[in-house]
Structure formats: structure tokens, C-alpha cells
Amino acid sequence: MDPCEGVRLVLPARSGHRHRSRSPGRSRRHLPCERRDTSVRHDRRPHIRCRRTGVLHLVDHDAAPRRCDTYRHTSRRRPHRPRRSSRSRDRGCRNPDESSGAGMTPRVRFAPSPTGYLHVGAARTALYNYLFARNNGGAFILRSDDTDKARSTDEFQEDILEHLRWLGLEWDEGFEIGGTHGSYRQSDRYDRYREVAKDLVDRGRAYYSFATAEQLDAFKREAREAGTSPAYDGSLEPSDAEVSERLASGEKAVVRFRVPRPGATEFDDIVRGDMRFEHAQVDDFVILRSDGTPTYHLASTVDDVDYAITHVIRGEDLLSSTPKHILLTEAMGADRVTYAHLSLLMGPDGKKLSKRHGDTAMAAYRETGYLPEALNNYLALLGWNIGDDETIASLDEMIDRFDLSTVSKNPAVFDPKKLEWMNGVYIREMDEAEFVAATLPLVEESVGRTLSEEDRARYAMLVPLVKERAKLLPEVASQARFLFVDIDEYDEKSWSKVMAVEEGPVALDGAIAALEDLDPWTTETIDAALRAMIEERDLSARKGFQPIRVAVSGSMVSPPLFESLEILGRDETLARIRAARSALS
RNA sequence: GGCCCCGUCGUCUAGAGGCCUAGGACGCCGCCCUCUCAAGGCGGUAGCGUGGGUUCAAAUCCCAUCGGGGCUACCA
Numbered sequence: 001m002d003p004c005e006g007v008r009l010v011l012p013a014r015s016g017h018r019h020r021s022r023s024p025g026r027s028r029r030h031l032p033c034e035r036r037d038t039s040v041r042h043d044r045r046p047h048i049r050c051r052r053t054g055v056l057h058l059v060d061h062d063a064a065p066r067r068c069d070t071y072r073h074t075s076r077r078r079p080h081r082p083r084r085s086s087r088s089r090d091r092g093c094r095n096p097d098e099s100s101g102a103g104m105t106p107r108v109r110f111a112p113s114p115t116g117y118l119h120v121g122a123a124r125t126a127l128y129n130y131l132f133a134r135n136n137g138g139a140f141i142l143r144s145d146d147t148d149k150a151r152s153t154d155e156f157q158e159d160i161l162e163h164l165r166w167l168g169l170e171w172d173e174g175f176e177i178g179g180t181h182g183s184y185r186q187s188d189r190y191d192r193y194r195e196v197a198k199d200l201v202d203r204g205r206a207y208y209s210f211a212t213a214e215q216l217d218a219f220k221r222e223a224r225e226a227g228t229s230p231a232y233d234g235s236l237e238p239s240d241a242e243v244s245e246r247l248a249s250g251e252k253a254v255v256r257f258r259v260p261r262p263g264a265t266e267f268d269d270i271v272r273g274d275m276r277f278e279h280a281q282v283d284d285f286v287i288l289r290s291d292g293t294p295t296y297h298l299a300s301t302v303d304d305v306d307y308a309i310t311h312v313i314r315g316e317d318l319l320s321s322t323p324k325h326i327l328l329t330e331a332m333g334a335d336r337v338t339y340a341h342l343s344l345l346m347g348p349d350g351k352k353l354s355k356r357h358g359d360t361a362m363a364a365y366r367e368t369g370y371l372p373e374a375l376n377n378y379l380a381l382l383g384w385n386i387g388d389d390e391t392i393a394s395l396d397e398m399i400d401r402f403d404l405s406t407v408s409k410n411p412a413v414f415d416p417k418k419l420e421w422m423n424g425v426y427i428r429e430m431d432e433a434e435f436v437a438a439t440l441p442l443v444e445e446s447v448g449r450t451l452s453e454e455d456r457a458r459y460a461m462l463v464p465l466v467k468e469r470a471k472l473l474p475e476v477a478s479q480a481r482f483l484f485v486d487i488d489e490y491d492e493k494s495w496s497k498v499m500a501v502e503e504g505p506v507a508l509d510g511a512i513a514a515l516e517d518l519d520p521w522t523t524e525t526i527d528a529a530l531r532a533m534i535e536e537r538d539l540s541a542r543k544g545f546q547p548i549r550v551a552v553s554g555s556m557v558s559p560p561l562f563e564s565l566e567i568l569g570r571d572e573t574l575a576r577i578r579a580a581r582s583a584l585s
Numbered sequence: 586g587g588c589c590c591c592g593u594c595g596u597c598u599a600g601a602g603g604c605c606u607a608g609g610a611c612g613c614c615g616c617c618c619u620c621u622c623a624a625g626g627c628g629g630u631a632g633c634g635u636g637g638g639u640u641c642a643a644a645u646c647c648c649a650u651c652g653g654g655g656c657u658a659c660c661a
Binding site for chain 1: 586587588589590591592596597598599609611612619620621622623624625654657658659660661
């Protein structure tokens with residue numbers, strides 16, 4: 001089914017409304033692209049006021065001039081952006097209009113490490129990358145950052161792919177489907193990383209390091225005591241001559257990047273604004289391990305450069321590593337990318353969301369009966385708002401309106417209650433065919449057999465009734481189950497509350513009498529007959545109908561009674577009521 | 586400890602000095618509808634962390650403070 005068609009209830013077609021409250025001339029944090037023109041820099045020195053921090057932004061510190069305007073096309077500045085049909089499924093694919101200006105489309109990547117299952121936080125990062133790419137007509141690339149051999153597994157890799165597909169976040173290029181840039185799996189590219197590392201060493205930008213963990217610990221401890229920066233600055237390394245000697249004798253060494261000090265790296269993060277990191281606080285970090293494999297910093301940066309990534313949208317946990325990546329990028333002679341660091345997802349206790357908060361794996365949500373549309377919608381809202389006080393929006397609508405620069409900087413607490421509510425909204429919005437396709441297997445599993453043609457027809461009749469009543473898919477099975485199984489036991493609480501009371505037998509006897517010769521057997525005639533019955537026996541609707549409900553469904557919670565009886569059929573209905581009646585005496 | 590990020594109802598958020606008596610959504614509570622449970626309708630609860638400033642006016646600007654989080658690996 002088209003994942004975009006699930007929900008269509010809110011957000012009638014309209015456009016331009018997002019501009020409503022923001023005057024077009026209001027300054028934004030990101031400079032117009034004239035700044036690319038270095039010739040005017042000195043006399044123009046455009047600086048604008050950051051709306052978040054009030055800080056002045058100087059053009060000189062801005063990232064990647066060549067790339068500066070790519071994301072700006074998403075902004076409210078665009079005078080009018082016609083809303084595209086929700087059915088255009090390949091909307092993401094190159095809209096020439098949107099890449100005007102720089103003449104290049106944004107390329108973003110989602111680069112999980114297969115060291116764990118796809119969890120909700122990673123899924124949100126993937127989603128934001130996807131929304132950004134589609135909104136800009138750019139490319140969404142999937143890469144596997146599997147440089148941690150010890151912890152990476154094929155099982156995790158498959159889980160990530162599987163659930164990305166399930167969510168409908170189709171990638172244009174990358175892992176499994178390939179693309180124009182070779183392998184998208186880092187473990188295939190070790191030679192390339194070594195080559196870069198060697199080049200860096202040759203050019204003096206990196207060096208072989210023999211410092212041991214113990215030495216480094218001592219260094220940091222002393223720095224702390226002395227009140228100086230604990231960032232390793234290479235001061236423990238032997239002389240050049242000794243390095244050559246030890247290397248020649250076959251001694252293993254790591255390769256560290258030589259961070260230029262003093263100095264600082266500044267960049268303008270799309271979500272967090274101006275950032276500045278003093279190099280004194282940045283370690284001479286390891287880029288190549290002693291076994292010759294690359295670390296994350298190297299592999300990730302090299303790939304971002306090699307694959308012409310323009311925007312890196314990732315979790316805030318990598319924010320303080322960003323200067324390392326920028327330094328590496330520039331040491332490679334490449335233009336830096338634009339960064340956007342997303343706040344982290346938290347558990348109800350305010351700590352970073354993790355396993356100890358319960359299930360965080362996408363697989364678990366899928367199994368629990370969540371719809372991908374609901375997950376996407378909910379995850380998108382964690383840190384971003386659609387606008388106009390709207391809460392429900394399809395993927396297409398979110399693509400239309402997505403704007404990275406309005407993403408919240410606050411960490412967001414994941415609230416399962418709201419997700420559940422939203423899932424109910426999406427379930428109610430499913431059309432019946434979709435709904436049957438999604439729930440029939442669950443019903444069959446619950447019933448313990450494959451449903452016959454006839455059973456399926458009866459299920460179809462029940463569908464409109466149960467579809468309104470479920471927040472999670474499996475609830476449907478427990479509500480529909482009574483149609484297909486014998487009632488050999490009754491819910492204990494239900495029995496004692498409505499059956500084993502004075503009105504129980506009265507209602508059942510009355511129902512038998514009223515229904516025995518009823519013709520025709522329809523919801524309307526059943527309704528009329530049973531209402532006449534309770535009237536006659538002086539029973540309230542509750543007292544009169546609940547015993548019947550328990551008799552036919554086994555529980556005092558079920559789909560609406562008269563409809564259920566019609567679908568069940570007269571014979572089965574009467575048999576069940578009689579069985580319950582005799583169990584009562 | 587150091588560096589960095591973040592503080593509006595319980596939660597996600599709107600908010601760009603007067604449109605704020607702070608809006609929406611989830612949750613919770615109540616009422617209506619009602620054969621149960623939902624859904625739906627209506628109403629309610631609840632928030633600008635604190636203290637100073639600037640200003641005729643501050644959720645919004647400044648400073649401090651407190652609180653939460655991240656990083657500080659030959660993990661990513």
C-alpha cells in the first residue's frame with residue numbers, strides 16, 4: 001500500500017500558509033549566497049542576527065560557501081510552493097527548480113553502525129535525513145559504518161535495512177542498491193582510508209603515535225590537577241628518529257591527526273547555530289588503529305567527502321566530534337559539509353533513551369502492532385512541528401513542510417502514550433482492504449487456524465466495528481476472535497459481574513425467547529426484539545444486554561452487540577446463549 | 586574535573602519586547618452520546634527553573650545562578 005495514503009484527514013490541500021506568521025524579510029541565520037563572492041566580503045561583511053541566540057554571525061566563519069544555499073530552498077522564503085499531489089511517489093527525485101542557484105542538489109546520508117538493532121532514535125535521524133532530502137529534491141544515501149568489527153553483525157545490518165524499508169524511507173543510493181560511488185560499506189574501503197591516513201602523515205597533518213593508554217591516562221590526570229586542558233596534544237611522542245626506528249623494527253602504532261594549536265574551529269550548525277571549539281580542547285585523535293583499520297572519525301569523514309555529501313544530519317552526541325571532522329575534511333583539501341545536530345531522544349527519566357527504558361527497537365514496535373505511518377508521524381514531531389497546530393500529517397505533507405532550521409534544540413522525551421494514540425488515528429484511517437490485510441494474519445494466529453472463505457466474509461462484516469476500537473493491531477484479533485472460536489470459558493470477572501447476578505438468567509431466558517423465531521435476522525430486528533424484551537422484563541439496557549454479550553463473546557467487552565449477533569448468525573447465537581444459560585443453573 | 590548543548594503545562598511543542606489573562610496536541614479529570622469498550626462532542630486541570638538587571642512594557646534581550654543532557658575510547 002502507499003504509505004502516504006494512510007491519513008488524509010487533516011491538512012486539506014493548501015499552501016503558503018506556513019508563511020503566515022513570519023514576515024518574509026525577517027532575518028534568518030543563514031546568509032544569502034552573495035557571501036560566496038569573496039570579492040565583496042570585505043566591504044560588505046554581511047552579518048545578521050541569530051534569531052535564537054542574538055549573536056552576530058560573521059560571514060567569515062560560515063561553512064562551505066559553495067554549499068551554503070542548498071538547504072535554504074526549504075525555507076519560508078520561497079514565495080509559493082505548490083503542494084504536490086500526495087500520490088506522487090517519486091517526488092524526491094530531482095526537481096531542477098529546487099536546485100537552482102548553486103546548481104547542485106543536496107546529498108545526505110544516514111550511516112548507522114550495525115552494532116545494534118535499528119532503534120527509535122536512529123529511525124528519527126534517518127527520517128529527518130529523508131525528509132530533508134525529499135524536501136530539497138536531493139539524494140538520501142544509506143551507508144553502513146561498520147568499522148567496529150568486533151561489535152558489528154550481519155543480523156543487525158539486516159535489521160536496520162529491514163526496518164528502514166518497513167518505514168518506507170527509501171534510499172536513492174547506498175548500501176545494497178549501490179550507486180555511483182562504489183561500495184557503501186566501510187569495511188570494503190579500508191584501503192582508501194589507509195591511503196588518506198598515509199597521505200596525511202606524509203604531509204605532516206598526522207603522525208604515528210606510540211603513547212600507551214596508561215601514559216594517556218596519566219597525562220589527563222595531570223592536566224586535570226594542573227587545571228589545563230586534558231586534550232592530548234602529542235607531547236608524549238618520541239622523536240622523529242625514534243619513531244622511524246620503532247616503526248622499522250615492526251612496532252605497532254596508531255595514527256593520530258595533528259590538531260593545529262592554538263586555533264579554533266567554528267561552524268554554523270543548522271539547528272544549533274554558531275558553534276566554536278577551541279583546538280586546545282580537541283584531542284589529537286586516532287584516525288587509524290594499530291591494526292590498520294580506520295576509526296569512525298576517519299572513515300566517516302572520508303566517505304562524506306568521497307561521496308559528495310553536502311549535509312550531515314546526525315545526533316547531538318557527535319556535536320563535539322564535529323571539529324575533528326571539519327579539520328579532517330579540510331586537511332583532505334575538501335570543502336566542509338553543512339552540519340545539523342539533532343537533539344537526543346530521552347526516556348521518561350530524562351536520560352538518553354536506551355534499552356533500560358524498555359523496547360527501543362523498531363522491530364518491537366512493529367511486532368506490538370504499530371503502523372509505520374504512525375511511527376514516522378510521531379518521530380517527526382519529536383523536535384519539529386508541522387505548523388498550524390497540526391499533529392497528524394502524512395509523509396508527503398511532512399516532506400512538503402519540512403524545514404531543518406525550525407527543528408528544536410531541546411532534547412525530547414519519547415512518550416509511548418502519544419504514539420499509541422496516534423497509531424489509533426492511523427488505524428481508523430486505514431481503508432478496509434488495508435485493514436484486513438494487516439489484521440487477518442493476526443486474527444488467524446489468535447484463532448489458531450486459517451480462516452475459510454465464509455469466515456473471511458464474516459470478518460469483513462465485523463471490520464468496520466473493530467477498526468474504530470483499536471490502538472494497536474493485535475487488539476483487533478482479541479476483539480474479533482469470538483466470531484471464530486467456541487466459547488468454552490468466560491472471562492471470570494465478566495461472569496461474576498453480569499451473569500451470576502439476579503438479572504443474568506432473566507436476560508438470557510428473555511433473549512432466547514425473543515430471538516428464537518426472529519425473522520429476518522438483522523441488526524435492526526435484533527435490536528428491536530431485544531429492546532422489547534428488556535422492556536417487558538423491566539431490565540435496564542445494561543443489565544439486559546450485558547449477559548447476552550458475555551454469553552456470545554465470553555467477555556463484557558466486545559464489539560457492538562446487535563451487529564455481532566447478526567454476523568454470528570441465529571443458530572450460533574442461540575446455541576451460545578443456551579450454553580451460558582445452562583452453565584448458570 | 587574540562588569542553589559543549591539545552592531549559593515554556595507531567596510529555597511533545599507554538600512563541601522572535603506590547604497581539605500572552607501564554608496557544609495546540611497527548612495524558613489526566615468531568616459532562617454529553619451510549620448495549621460494553623472505544624471513537625466522537627463539550628468543558629476542565631496544568632507551564633515560562635531561580636535571582637538580578639535593561640525597558641513605559643520581558644516567556645522573549647543581558648548577567649548570574651540552579652537544573653538536565655552529551656562528549657571527554659585504538660565505540661560510533
